[in-house]
Amino acid sequence: MRSETPRRSGHGVTETQRLGVSKNRISVTLCLCGLLLSGLSVSRASAQNPERWPNEFPPRPLAARPVNFPPYQMQTMPNGLRIIAVAHHENPIISLRLLVGAGASVDPKGKTGLAHLAASLLDQGTTTATASQLNDEIDFIGGGMSAGAGTDLSYVNMVVMKDSFERALQMLSDVARHPAFAQEEIARQKQQLLSSLQVSFEDPAFLANSVFDRLVYGFHPYGLPQSGTPETLASITRDDMVGFHQKYFWPNNAILAVVGDIEPEEAFASVRRVFADWQRKDVGTSTFPEPPAPTRRIVVVNKPGAVQTEVRVGNIGISRNHPDYMAVNLAIRILGGEGSNRLHQVLRTARNLTYGAQANFDTFKEGGDFEAETNTRTSATGEVLRLIVDEFWRLQRDRVSERELSDAKAYLTGSFPLTIETPNAIAMQILNVLFYGLPVQELQTFRERVNAVTVDDIQRVARNFLRPDRLSVVLVGNAAQFTNQLQGIGFGGFETIDIQNLDLTAADFKRPTRRAAVDGSSAIPGVGPTLRSGVTSAGTGVPTAYAQQNAVIREDAKALLDRVIAAMGGLDALRGVKTVIAKQRITNTGTSTVNDGQSTSYIEYPDRFRVEAGTIEGALVSGFDGTTAWTRDPRGTNEVPREAAAEAQSNLDRDVIRLLLAGKDGTMEVRRGSSLSLEFSGKGMGSILLTIDPATYRVAKESFAAGRGGQALVEESFSDYRAVDGVQMPFLAERRIGPIVIRRRVTELTINRSIDPQLFSRPRS
Numbered sequence: 001m002r003s004e005t006p007r008r009s010g011h012g013v014t015e016t017q018r019l020g021v022s023k024n025r026i027s028v029t030l031c032l033c034g035l036l037l038s039g040l041s042v043s044r045a046s047a048q049n050p051e052r053w054p055n056e057f058p059p060r061p062l063a064a065r066p067v068n069f070p071p072y073q074m075q076t077m078p079n080g081l082r083i084i085a086v087a088h089h090e091n092p093i094i095s096l097r098l099l100v101g102a103g104a105s106v107d108p109k110g111k112t113g114l115a116h117l118a119a120s121l122l123d124q125g126t127t128t129a130t131a132s133q134l135n136d137e138i139d140f141i142g143g144g145m146s147a148g149a150g151t152d153l154s155y156v157n158m159v160v161m162k163d164s165f166e167r168a169l170q171m172l173s174d175v176a177r178h179p180a181f182a183q184e185e186i187a188r189q190k191q192q193l194l195s196s197l198q199v200s201f202e203d204p205a206f207l208a209n210s211v212f213d214r215l216v217y218g219f220h221p222y223g224l225p226q227s228g229t230p231e232t233l234a235s236i237t238r239d240d241m242v243g244f245h246q247k248y249f250w251p252n253n254a255i256l257a258v259v260g261d262i263e264p265e266e267a268f269a270s271v272r273r274v275f276a277d278w279q280r281k282d283v284g285t286s287t288f289p290e291p292p293a294p295t296r297r298i299v300v301v302n303k304p305g306a307v308q309t310e311v312r313v314g315n316i317g318i319s320r321n322h323p324d325y326m327a328v329n330l331a332i333r334i335l336g337g338e339g340s341n342r343l344h345q346v347l348r349t350a351r352n353l354t355y356g357a358q359a360n361f362d363t364f365k366e367g368g369d370f371e372a373e374t375n376t377r378t379s380a381t382g383e384v385l386r387l388i389v390d391e392f393w394r395l396q397r398d399r400v401s402e403r404e405l406s407d408a409k410a411y412l413t414g415s416f417p418l419t420i421e422t423p424n425a426i427a428m429q430i431l432n433v434l435f436y437g438l439p440v441q442e443l444q445t446f447r448e449r450v451n452a453v454t455v456d457d458i459q460r461v462a463r464n465f466l467r468p469d470r471l472s473v474v475l476v477g478n479a480a481q482f483t484n485q486l487q488g489i490g491f492g493g494f495e496t497i498d499i500q501n502l503d504l505t506a507a508d509f510k511r512p513t514r515r516a517a518v519d520g521s522s523a524i525p526g527v528g529p530t531l532r533s534g535v536t537s538a539g540t541g542v543p544t545a546y547a548q549q550n551a552v553i554r555e556d557a558k559a560l561l562d563r564v565i566a567a568m569g570g571l572d573a574l575r576g577v578k579t580v581i582a583k584q585r586i587t588n589t590g591t592s593t594v595n596d597g598q599s600t601s602y603i604e605y606p607d608r609f610r611v612e613a614g615t616i617e618g619a620l621v622s623g624f625d626g627t628t629a630w631t632r633d634p635r636g637t638n639e640v641p642r643e644a645a646a647e648a649q650s651n652l653d654r655d656v657i658r659l660l661l662a663g664k665d666g667t668m669e670v671r672r673g674s675s676l677s678l679e680f681s682g683k684g685m686g687s688i689l690l691t692i693d694p695a696t697y698r699v700a701k702e703s704f705a706a707g708r709g710g711q712a713l714v715e716e717s718f719s720d721y722r723a724v725d726g727v728q729m730p731f732l733a734e735r736r737i738g739p740i741v742i743r744r745r746v747t748e749l750t751i752n753r754s755i756d757p758q759l760f761s762r763p764r765s
Contacts, residue, residue: 069420069444072430073264079280080252083271084430084440085264088423094165094260095423096158096172099431102248103152104226105366106286111236113193113228118181118241119149120189122156125180134171143168147175151222152365153435154248159424162261169274176249177278181241190233197230204303205375207502208310208476211299214504215472216316216369218292225504252280257431260423291316291367294470295671295679296687298486298494299509301502302479309381309477313388314371315467320363320436326449327457328370328465330408332361334458335395336372339411340404342391343372351387353380365436370466378478382485385473392468400458413447469704470687490703490715493677493689557672560692561663564678567697569727571664574657577727579604579755583748586613589741607652608760623760624649630762637763654688656699656718657727696721698728725751 072086104115123145125131138145143160156176160168200206210225217223228236256275258267294315318328336343336359343357357374372392376384420426420443433442442449475482479496486494495508503511565571580603587596599613607626612619618634626649629640652658659680662668668682676692691701701717714737718730731746 085267086259105221119154122147212312257427259427294467298473301476312474317368335359339408381482573726
C-alpha cells in the first residue's frame with residue numbers, strides 16, 4: 001500500500017491495482033563563458049558490438065490463448081452510487097468492493113495520515129457493533145473483511161460465501177456509513193502506525209522511496225509522507241476523522257462492485273434495498289498544487305555504516321487516463337520490467353553489480369512517475385548511477401528492437417488472463433478502469449491495445465516524457481564512501497543530508513535546528529529521522545512553514561548569485577556587455593582522432609552570432625541572425641533545419657553571463673544546491689547547473705543537456721580568468737560530450753567593439 005510503503009514494484013501499476021483495493025553526430029558549438037560559439041562539427045564514434053559466440057536467446061513465448069472477459073452490467077442508483085455486477089459461477093463466492101473517491105491526497109494541511117488512519121478504523125467498530133462483534137460475525141459466516149486508504153481513494157472489501165451475501169452487504173453498508181471511531185481503537189491504531197514508522201525509518205529502501213516521492217512531486221500531496229509522521233499522527237483527533245468521513249463518504253462519490261456466484265439482477269436488487277436510504281451530498285472538487293517541472297537534483301541521504309547504497313532515478317510521469325498510457329507502459333517495461341528489463345541485463349547479467357534492478361511506472365489520478373530502482377555495494381554506487389542514466393538516454397535516443405517490444409507485449413498479454421481468474425481479481429480490474437474514468441470495454445480489448453503499440457510509438461513517448469537531463473536522483477548509503485565517485489560521472493552538484501536530520505516537509509530536506517528549538521518537537525526515541533509536519537505549538541499551518549522554508553532557500557540562492565555576479569565583474573559590467581569578438585585555438589579530441597583549428601567568434605546580444613573556422617576541408621562559417629541559422633562551406637551556403645536554429649538560440653540563452661543576469665532579473669528561476677552550485681530553469685529549457693569555484697566564486701563549470709530531445713549531457717569547465725574591460729572572462733575552456741573533448745584557448749578577445757550587422761545575415765551565395 002502506498003500509504004505504508006511509498007514506492008511500488010509494479011510496472012504500469014495504478015493505485016487500485018497496487019492496493020488490490022485492499023490493505024495488502026551532434027553539431028557542437030563552443031562557448032567562451034557561454035558566449036563564444038564555434039561551428040566545428042564532431043562525430044561520435046559508433047559503439048562497437050563484437051559478435052558473441054555462442055549467441056543465445058530465451059525461447060519465444062507460446063501463442064496467446066483466447067481470453068473471454070466475463071459479461072458485466074452497470075447501474076447507477078438515484079443517489080449516485082454506481083454499481084457493477086459480474087456473474088462468475090466457478091465457485092460459490094462473492095466479492096464486494098466499495099471505493100470512495102478520497103484518499104491521502106485530500107489530507108488537510110498539517111494532518112498527513114488522516115485518510116489512512118480514518119479508513120483503517122472503518123472496520124474496527126460501528127455505531128451498532130464493536131470491533132470484536134464485527135470480527136466474530138465475519139468469522140462466523142466464513143468471510144473476510146478489510147478497509148484502508150490509498151493515494152486517491154478509500155475502500156472497504158468483503159469476500160463471503162454466496163449464502164451470506166445479504167448479511168455481508170448489510171455489514172458493508174454499516175462499516176462504510178456508520179463507523180464509531182472509538183477512542184480506544186484510535187489509540188491502538190495510532191500506536192500500530194507509530195511502530196510501523198519506527199521500523200520503516202530504519203529501512204534504507206523506505207527512506208529512498210520517501211525522498212524520491214518528495215523530490216519528484218514536490219509539495220503536491222503525492223510527494224508527502226502519506227502514512228503520516230509522529231507529529232501529524234499525534235495532532236489528529238477523533239473530530240478530524242469524523243469530519244473526513246462526513247465530507248467524502250457519500251454514494252455519489254463511491255463505486256460498488258459485486259462479482260461472483262450471483263446474477264446481476266439479484267445483485268442490483270439487493271444493493272438498491274440496502275443502500276437506498278444513503279443520501280447523496282455535494283462533495284466538491286479538490287484542487288492540488290502542480291508538481292514541479294522535472295529538474296535535475298541529486299539528494300544523498302547519509303547513513304553511516306551502510307554497506308549498500310539504495311539508488312532511485314526518475315522523473316514525473318503521466319496519469320492513468322493519459323492516451324499514451326499503454327505505449328509508456330511498454331516503454332518502461334523495456335527499460336526495466338517483465339519481458340525485457342534492460343537495467344537488469346546491464347547491471348546484473350553483464351556486470352554483476354546488483355542482485356536485481358527494475359523500472360516502475362506509477363500512475364494516479366493527478367499524475368504519475370517513472371522510476372528506476374536498485375541497490376548495490378557502496379564501492380559501485382557511481383558506476384551503477386551512470387549506467388542507469390545511460391539507459392534512460394538510450395531508450396530516448398535509439399529505437400528499441402522489434403524483439404524487445406515483442407517480448408514486452410508477450411509478457412503483458414500473456415499475464416493478463418491471470419488478472420481475471422478470480423472474483424476478487426475481476427472486481428479489481430473493473431474498479432480500476434471505472435475509478436480512472438475509463439471505459440470498461442478497455443478490458444475486453446486489452447490485447448488489441450497492447451499489440452497496436454509500435455516501435456515508433458515507443459520512441460515517440462520516450463522522447464516526449466523521459467527527461468534524462470532532468471532526472472531526480474536519490475542515493476541512501478554511506479556517503480563518505482561514494483560521494484567522491486559522483487563528480488567523475490557528472491553528478492558533482494549533489495546535496496547531502498544526514499539521516500538524523502532528514503525532514504521530508506522541508507524544501508532542502510533538512511530539519512532546521514532553529515525551528516526545532518522553537519517548537520520543542522522531536523522524534524520518538526528510536527524512530528529515526530524526524531518527518532516534521534511544519535505545525536508549531538502556536539498552530540502555524542504547513543503552508544506557512546513551507547513558505548518560510550522556501551523563502552530561506554530563495555534568499556540563500558540570491559546571496560550566492562549576487563556573490564558570483566560580483567566575482568565575475570559586477571552587475572553593471574555584465575549588463576554593459578553588448579558584443580564580444582574572440583579568436584581562439586580549438587583542439588577536438590574524438591574517440592580516435594585529434595583535430596586542431598583556429599576560429600573567430602562574433603556575438604551581438606541578445607540573439608546574433610557568427611563563427612569563422614578553418615577546417616581540413618576549408619573555411620567553415622556558421623551564423624544566426626536571431627531567426628535563421630545558416631552555414632557556408634566550400635560547397636556553398638545552406639540554411640540549417642529549424643531544430644538547429646532553436647539549438648542556436650538555446651546556446652545563446654545558456655550563455656553564462658546571460659544566465660546570471662536572467663537569475664538576477666527573475667526571468668529564470670534559481671535554486672542553490674547544497675554544494676556550491678546554482679541551478680537555473682525556465683524559458684522552456686532544461687535545467688542548467690553552474691558549479692562555483694569556492695576560492696574565487698567565479699563559474700568553474702556549466703552542465704546541461706543539448707541536442708534534439710536533450711540527447712547529450714554537456715559539461716564545460718572554465719579556467720584562466722582574465723579581466724577584459726572589467727568583466728572576468730575565461731581564456732581556457734574544456735567541453736565534454738561523452739567521449740568527445742573540445743579544448744578552446746582564447747588568443748585575443750575584445751568587448752563592445754562595433755560589428756557589421758551583415759556579418760550575421762545569410763550570404764546570398
